[in-house]
Amino acid sequence: MKERSKKIFRIFIGVMAISLLVACSSNDPDPIDPGEDYIPTPKPLTVPPIFEQFLPQPFIPADNPQTVEGIALGRKLFYDPILSGDGTQACASCHKPSNSFTDENQFSIGIDGFEGTRNSMPLYNMAWNTNSKFFWDGRAISIEDQALGPVENPIEMHNTWENAVASLQSSSAYPELFNKAFGTSNITKELTTKAIAQFERTLISANSPFDRYLLGENSLTPQEINGFAIFMDEARGDCFHCHGNEFSPLWTDNIFHNNGLDPIITDKGLGNVTGDPNDDGKFKSPSLRNLAYTAPYMHDGRFATLDDVINHYSEGLVYSRTIDPLMKAVSRGGVHLTEPDKADLKAFLLSLSDPSFINNPDFQDPN
């Protein structure tokens, strides 16, 4: 019994000592150097009900967990022109919330006035891109990897990371914000892209009229419902093989296809990345969410309207060697949808647009 009470006393002293330590650290008013053991506040993604029901869990890299401080830093960086060579462009210059994080141009203009060759991609639901290939041609293998590119691209933000990091390091606000997010005020390009990626993973869109229809929360018009039937009909739209369905609510397969745009491939797309000529002319299927805000369309922004896109698949397909077998009746240009079918299909597609996403206050410019 004596031994036991000694042991209990020792444990009591231990607990007291630990609680003193905890009390001290939580009272610490100086966040500048929280030290090695600093842990920012975890902030797991909020998985929307339609994704929870039908999709695998979102993918978060083990070395970049979502945190309150990391997301806030990423949001500030996303909207801050400090990353560009002349301090005039931010990520948000070509990825605007009002356009579902793309812009209205066929090709975006970089800081030196040069045009790119690909249409700026909209950004949402990126944590569900399970094959983890980003850009139209899949050349980035993570969001963090993707975010490295535009800063140094000479026709985009035309900066060097060395210079961008120096600008952040010498600013009044960023060292402290990095310290809060990552426990170090020593800024690197890796930490910068980690923060941006954390913010981008929070850009989740799953609250369109069609989502609410699937959840039994609202109804669709007969035209939208008929449009969905055309979408799912192999002999008419046959859109579902690449663009999802009611149980695959990303509305993309995240895979690369040649969708019959050109007889001669000038932009090799995936083929440039893999080096395989059988991949020439293949680009990633974009999601069909938020089309109301993302015109123009295709990897090169060639189609100004959704009607142009539907007409392409209906009558405008052209053969090239790597054309996807799912592009049918190519000798006739496509399956020739009727005009009422086209109108209904378009109505359905627009029911996948989510105004609450583009207006979400958490996604707007914090600066």
Next chain:
Amino acid sequence: MKKVALFFIMAFFAVACGNDDDSQPEIFGCTDSSSLNYNSAANTDDGSCIYNKNVTFSFIQDWDGQSVTSADFNVTSFTNAFGNTLQISKLRYLISKIVLHKADGSTVDFEEYKLIDLTDPTSLTLTPAIMATTGDYTGISFVYGFNELDNRSGAYPDLNDANWNWPAMLGGGYHFMQMEGKYEDGTGGELPYAYHNGTARVSPDVFEQNFISFNFSQNFTISADATIEIKMNIAEWYKNPYIWDLNVFNTDLMMNYEAQKHMNENGASVFSIGAITQ
């Protein structure tokens, strides 16, 4: 007779001795404490120990004996029984309900299903969480596609993510196979085909199950971690019994009842069990 008498005498002495002195009687059983049927009372191992072993299923494809991998996609030309020359650009298929049948009549039911995609090396093998016990086996069975009970629309997140769903208007659930590519049209051009298989639609809202149950008699013994090959002869999809002409059936086959039933007939001879190694 003499021998039997001798045996009884010896047996008597053996038992008698055991009872009389302190040495343990021989109790036969499994004496390995790491086995599934360890008998703590046994002191003489009789070779009856049973262990759990991993079984890995390896999915391999060929065209009448010629190996087919994703390296053949868009490159290698095959000639089907009808005489169409074709290339393959995609091959994905679903296997479910794999069961090993033991000689004692019991079964090992692996619960996993597997979507095999030739372009994804990780999909070409399956090592189920459930392990198989050592011993003699007499058969292997599995389902190509999903049976009616398992073929529930939207029920499997990974298959939803793979856009593997089969449209509700065609009976819902999931695809069983997607084989795609191009074939020569005979005039120097090429045309697409999309040999997609799933539930057959008889008429609007009337559907027919179209999965195939395979049950192979095969005697084998599992004594260590084992690998079992499940082989698909792709050429069989185009013959036996129906000689498939891609000029007749090429695209828009999902809602084509006749095409779906021909796939089902031809599918019956597509799979076989290959090497079992351990």
